[in-house]
Amino acid sequence: MTTPDPRELHGFGVGRGAAVGPVARAHPAPHVAQDLPAPLDLEAAKAAAEASFAAVGKGLQARADEAAGTLAEVLGATALMAKDPALLAQVRTRIDGGAAAVVAVDRAITEFSDMFLAAGGYLAERVTDLRSVRDRVVAHLEGLPEPGVPTLSRPSVVVADDLAPADTAALELDKVLAIVIEHGGPTGHTAIIAGQLGIPCVVRVIGATSLQDGVEVAVDAATGTVVVGPDDDVRQRVEARRTALAALEQDTAPGATADGHAVALLANIGTAEDAERIADVAVEGVGLFRTEVLFLGRTSAPTEDEQAEVYARVLTALGGRKVVIRTLDAGADKPLAFVTQAGEENPALGVRGFRLVRTAEDLLRTQLAAIGRAAAQTGQEPWVMAPMVATVDEAAQFAAIARDCGVRTVGVMVEVPSAALRARDVVQEVDFVSLGTNDLAQYTMATDRLRGELVDLLDPWQPAVLDLVAITARAGAEGGTPVGVCGESAADPVMALVLTGMGVTSLSMSPAAVAGVRFALGRHSLETCQRIAEAATAGRTATESRAAALELVDPQVREVLALG
Ligand code: PEP
Ligand code: MG
Numbered sequence: 001m002t003t004p005d006p007r008e009l010h011g012f013g014v015g016r017g018a019a020v021g022p023v024a025r026a027h028p029a030p031h032v033a034q035d036l037p038a039p040l041d042l043e044a045a046k047a048a049a050e051a052s053f054a055a056v057g058k059g060l061q062a063r064a065d066e067a068a069g070t071l072a073e074v075l076g077a078t079a080l081m082a083k084d085p086a087l088l089a090q091v092r093t094r095i096d097g098g099a100a101a102v103v104a105v106d107r108a109i110t111e112f113s114d115m116f117l118a119a120g121g122y123l124a125e126r127v128t129d130l131r132s133v134r135d136r137v138v139a140h141l142e143g144l145p146e147p148g149v150p151t152l153s154r155p156s157v158v159v160a161d162d163l164a165p166a167d168t169a170a171l172e173l174d175k176v177l178a179i180v181i182e183h184g185g186p187t188g189h190t191a192i193i194a195g196q197l198g199i200p201c202v203v204r205v206i207g208a209t210s211l212q213d214g215v216e217v218a219v220d221a222a223t224g225t226v227v228v229g230p231d232d233d234v235r236q237r238v239e240a241r242r243t244a245l246a247a248l249e250q251d252t253a254p255g256a257t258a259d260g261h262a263v264a265l266l267a268n269i270g271t272a273e274d275a276e277r278i279a280d281v282a283v284e285g286v287g288l289f290r291t292e293v294l295f296l297g298r299t300s301a302p303t304e305d306e307q308a309e310v311y312a313r314v315l316t317a318l319g320g321r322k323v324v325i326r327t328l329d330a331g332a333d334k335p336l337a338f339v340t341q342a343g344e345e346n347p348a349l350g351v352r353g354f355r356l357v358r359t360a361e362d363l364l365r366t367q368l369a370a371i372g373r374a375a376a377q378t379g380q381e382p383w384v385m386a387p388m389v390a391t392v393d394e395a396a397q398f399a400a401i402a403r404d405c406g407v408r409t410v411g412v413m414v415e416v417p418s419a420a421l422r423a424r425d426v427v428q429e430v431d432f433v434s435l436g437t438n439d440l441a442q443y444t445m446a447t448d449r450l451r452g453e454l455v456d457l458l459d460p461w462q463p464a465v466l467d468l469v470a471i472t473a474r475a476g477a478e479g480g481t482p483v484g485v486c487g488e489s490a491a492d493p494v495m496a497l498v499l500t501g502m503g504v505t506s507l508s509m510s511p512a513a514v515a516g517v518r519f520a521l522g523r524h525s526l527e528t529c530q531r532i533a534e535a536a537t538a539g540r541t542a543t544e545s546r547a548a549a550l551e552l553v554d555p556q557v558r559e560v561l562a563l564g
Helices: 042-066 069-082 085-096 101-119 121-125 127-141 165-169 189-197 232-248 272-277 304-318 353-358 361-378 392-404 417-421 423-429 437-444 463-479 493-502 511-522 526-538 542-551 555-560
Strands: 007-010 012-014 018-025 156-160 176-181 201-203 216-220 225-228 264-269 285-290 322-326 383-386 409-414 432-435 483-485 506-509
Touching: 012 189, 018 176, 018 232, 042 069, 042 085, 042 101, 042 127, 069 127, 085 101, 101 127, 156 216, 165 189, 176 189, 176 216, 189 201, 189 264, 189 511, 216 232, 232 511, 264 272, 264 322, 264 511, 272 304, 285 304, 285 506, 304 322, 304 361, 353 361, 353 392, 361 392, 383 392, 383 432, 392 409, 392 423, 409 417, 409 423, 417 423, 417 437, 417 463, 423 432, 423 463, 432 463, 437 463, 463 483, 463 493, 463 526, 463 542, 493 506, 493 511, 493 526, 493 542, 506 511, 511 555, 526 542
Parallel strands: 018 156, 156 176, 176 201, 264 285, 264 506, 285 322, 322 383, 383 409, 409 432, 432 483, 483 506
Antiparallel strands: 007 225, 012 201, 018 216, 216 225
């Protein structure tokens, strides 16, 4: 069915894909006010709690029965927790003591979680599942929709306020046509993971969460639009874009400008599964393996054995192609229970990334040893780089530790302005550098990358950010050191031309973005890219910089990639 006057919502697109489908809303975890009055009828409150636990247990079990593999196991284990008589007994006792039913549930589960955490190991790993039982039972008691992404009975567009990394990881990929997020920014985790999986995604779409379940929407990541009740024109446009993108995917040549200047096109990955998924994709390797994904959601670091196995899987999947492994980047937006310092007031400015070497050098050494073992086992030589390096001393320190652990090709990320400003010294200490434009924008613009409402300041087209990228690229060229870009900006075809013109030697991005970037690069000579870079850096504002660059882009490229 079509409506004559489609309503259009706007946000920031991730990737260039598009899709039409019905909305499936994910709901946030309910908040529990701790000062609720005691129940008037204790027996009724206990019966309600019991009924809610039973309903949640039944629902989870039904989902487990329909799911397969790990998802089925996780759901089954969570269902068992919801049916645990000891937990329910605790809730009853608290209600008898005067707690409102939702408060009793919240406190009983918090107490269980604390016990599990104290026990460590397997039990501690289950705390996330316990919390998900709490959220579901509280929602049931309050008559709210079930939190998290619902079970998808048909291919759908998932709409959420934001998705926790765990929600995104549990998505049934074959049924997710697109993701629309009301909050969160384009360099937040949901956006990055969606890009990784090649799912069209639009973030910061004000009004998205008021969309009703089942309503048809057309999501266009290239233009950042969500059309509610799309008419036939919009549907055809989406279809045409899908066809055009599919045609671009046929080109598997290595990245190069029209006149043959090579710029390696690489993929960003977070897991061994990601590596296996791109084994057949036309990328020249991996430019950023975010290893912290392996550490997230755990209560202790993975052992050297566990890590070596994962790294070996990645190297094997890439079969001889280049792989850049980034050492653990924990802290700030990626907190880890066992290393993040409690009570940091400004975690983004605190002990994070390579700085963890100050408090937990063994963590880094274990990781480097595991990488060394994977290299020896597979006969592949990964490049290894450290995140969040701010000074030439830190670059030298990392290089020394990495070489001591047997790494041959050592690099650092340039994602702190101080490192970019002194790139000419940094490149002397290492074999390569990689620009992390997500954090470089965050720190240059003093803007939290997770604050969706400040997305205009975080824009990598901000001239100040472009200047720092240009300084780094120039330093690399002068020192004969490769300079890659592995932030999300590399996935923007117009920015990719700018970066190439500045002298960047490789671009690493979510695999789904590679085809568009390859196409754009292949349609412009190096000299044109240099002119595009000059035009961009001459801009005084982010808007001016992008517009000036775009004006010099080949019209056919603009049209096929919907660049505006
Ligand atoms: C970056 O900061 O640009 C980057 C690539 O690293 P991450 O997004 O993982 O912080
Ligand atoms: Mg970073």
